[in-house]
Every structure is written in structure tokens, then in C-alpha cells.
Amino acid sequence: MRTNDNQRKPSVVHVRGLRMRYGSTDVLKGVDLTVAPGEVVALLGPNGAGKTTTIEVLEGFRKRSAGDVEVLGVDPDHGDETWRARLGVVLQSWRDHGRWRVRELLSYLSLCYEPYRARAFDLDELIGSVGLTDHAGKRIGSLSGGQRRRLDVAVGLIGQPDLLFLDEPTVGFDPEARREFHELVRGLTGTTILLTTHDLAEAEKLADRIVILVAGRVVADGTAAELAARIAGEAEVRYRLGGERHVLSVADSTGYVRNLFAEHGTAVDDLEVRRASLEDVYLALVRESELVTA
Incomplete structure (x- = not known):
């Protein structure tokens, strides 16, 4: 987190039971979301998950069907010019x-x-x-x-802005421009940021917290490490010993590697420990949620 006093301050974004219905279709089905001052939160989800609708409600561009929403202490449905001046918006295109x-x-x-x-x-x-x-x-x-x-x-x-909305902000950026932009965002001390992106590496690099939305519901909310812990299970350990390549799945990779070196020392070569990446976490949670809602 870029600020260490978030728990003492009111939330910049406070959402409870947010619902949105278009005709007979429920796009948002009771979304809860809190964003603290100075926090960078990445909103992830497959196409059609409800990310854009959620952002548009928070920005005051779309009226919700139900639920409680406060952004910078104001209901977006009643935000005036002074309130809007405290928001920064980067749309996918305009x-x-x-x-x-x-x-x-x-x-x-x-x-x-x-x-x-x-x-x-x-x-x-x-x-x-x-x-x-x-x-x-x-x-x-x-x-x-x-x-x-x-x-x-x-x-x-x-x-x-006090609150900056970034909707797919680095689309079209080359690697150098993307790196420069990431440095810019990390330097925005005191600015609260709500980011939507399909770039999981970008989310992991920029966000203090990641919220995953699937079929109009929040299915995960936490740091990348916390989300990984939900599905991590066994880690994959790869190494070479005595000319043979070994690949194992172990529950305690740290303990296994410690014992491995205690027994074989420098004879262990080409060691690699692979734990769940954010991409693994994201895909697993999306698949799990889609099976539940199918």
C-alpha cells in the first residue's frame, strides 16, 4: 500500500449490494467493493463480467438499479461539478x-x-x-x-484527481511506454486509483489489491499473494541431480528444498520452484465461478 493510514480514513469508494438490470438481464448481482484512500485497486474479469458497468456507476455516468454507492463521500447519482472535478477518467477510447x-x-x-x-x-x-x-x-x-x-x-x-479511473490505460503502448506509464502511476502518491485491465502482469505490478468480477459478482478480493494462497495447493519443484531431471509437486516447497540441499548440497543443479501465478489464480477462479453459475 502506498499509504499506511488507510484504516483511519473514510473509504474513497464504498459499494454495498450494487445491482444493475437491463430489461430482464441482471448484469451486476450484488457487488460489494471498498477502496481506501491512496489505494490502487485492479478490477479484473472476463468480457461481460460487469467491470465497465461498475465503473460507469461509480463515475456517475450510469444510474444503478439498486444498492448503496458512495464515491468521495457522495452518491454518484447526485454528484455536482465540484465532486466531478475530483475525479480523473481515462476511458478505453474517446x-x-x-x-x-x-x-x-x-x-x-x-x-x-x-x-x-x-x-x-x-x-x-x-x-x-x-x-x-x-x-x-x-x-x-x-x-x-x-x-x-x-x-x-x-x-x-x-x-x-483524488480518484483516478483507468480503463485499459496502456492499450497501444509499446513496452517502453508501458514501463514509463507504470512508473508514473506508482509515483502518484496520495491519488486513489481504480484500474481495469486485461493485462494480468500490469495488475500485479500496479495494484495493492485485486478484485475479480465474474458474471456480475465479486468472486475474489485480496492481494496477489492472498489470492494465490487460495489455490496454491502444491508447488512444482524442478531440479537436476546426478544427471537426472526431477519434477515433483510438493505441499511445502520451502521445507522440501531445504532438505534437498541438506542431503545433496551443491550436487543439486538447475533448481526451479514454481508457485501459482496471478494468471493461474485468475483462470482457476474464473473457471470455478463459471461452473457454479452455469
Whole structure:
């Protein structure tokens, strides 16, 4: 966690029994979610799980069918301009006027936030943080897809939000840009972040906590390590000894390896211990939940 005082502060996001129905179809079926100040929470789930609907309700873009929701202490259905100015939103995609230049657009948006914040954002610092320094004077319509996505992120940050929603934020980023973005997010001390992504490595790298949503229900909520412990069971230990390759599944990998070296010492070669990864956890929980709801 990036803040050690979360338990003493009111929740930034507090959701209980959130339901959403479209016609006769229940998309959200009693979602509970709490996000503490300064926390980075990743919302994961297969397509159709209800992630986007949940985010849209929290942002105030969609009215819920039932349940209690508070975001920054306010019911999103009744959030005013002051409340909205405390949110930053990075959508999967959005359209704007391609004739704007990068710095011009950000400068204009910065002015819109002036009545709601104590200090102005340093535009050059922001543009540099998303890797667009060399493109600040270019028209948006001339940007590549990856550059356009970086601008989306800058737009979400321009108001210095208390709560930042990131919906698939690194789509279109090359590896270097993705790494730079991850560094940017980790440096946003004090900003609470709710992230949706299909990139499990990204979720594990950025999130303090991971929430997995399947078929409109939360099926898991915890750190990557806590979720792994739910399905870890036996770990796979691989090593070479006396010219032979050994592959075993053991319940206590630490104890097994300790005993292995106590007995054979440096004769043990090419040792590898594989525990459940976040991908293993995610796939197992999704499959388990889909079987239950089938």
C-alpha cells in the first residue's frame, strides 16, 4: 500500500449490494467493493463480467438499479461539478477535435479545473510524464494510436484527481511506454486509483489489491499473494541431480528444498520452484465461478 493510514480514513469508494438490470438481464448481482484512500485497486474479469458497468456507476455516468454507492463521500447519482472535478477518467477510447494541438488541449482543460483546485498543474511536467514532450506541438489527429493513448492518460490527470479511473490505460503502448506509464502511476502518491485491465502482469505490478468480477459478482478480493494462497495447493519443484531431471509437486516447497540441499548440497543443479501465478489464480477462479453459475 502506498499509504499506511488507510484504516483511519473514510473509504474513497464504498459499494454495498450494487445491482444493475437491463430489461430482464441482471448484469451486476450484488457487488460489494471498498477502496481506501491512496489505494490502487485492479478490477479484473472476463468480457461481460460487469467491470465497465461498475465503473460507469461509480463515475456517475450510469444510474444503478439498486444498492448503496458512495464515491468521495457522495452518491454518484447526485454528484455536482465540484465532486466531478475530483475525479480523473481515462476511458478505453474517446473522440475529440483532431485539429487541437496536444499542449493546447491540455492547457484548455487545465483552465476548466482552476476553480476547483489550489494549484495549477505544470503542463510540461505532465506532458513529459506521459512521453509526449516531442509531440506537444502536434495536432491530435496526426498522433499514432499509442501517442493518442498517452494523451488520454494526460487528460485524466490534468485535474490532479483524488480518484483516478483507468480503463485499459496502456492499450497501444509499446513496452517502453508501458514501463514509463507504470512508473508514473506508482509515483502518484496520495491519488486513489481504480484500474481495469486485461493485462494480468500490469495488475500485479500496479495494484495493492485485486478484485475479480465474474458474471456480475465479486468472486475474489485480496492481494496477489492472498489470492494465490487460495489455490496454491502444491508447488512444482524442478531440479537436476546426478544427471537426472526431477519434477515433483510438493505441499511445502520451502521445507522440501531445504532438505534437498541438506542431503545433496551443491550436487543439486538447475533448481526451479514454481508457485501459482496471478494468471493461474485468475483462470482457476474464473473457471470455478463459471461452473457454479452455469
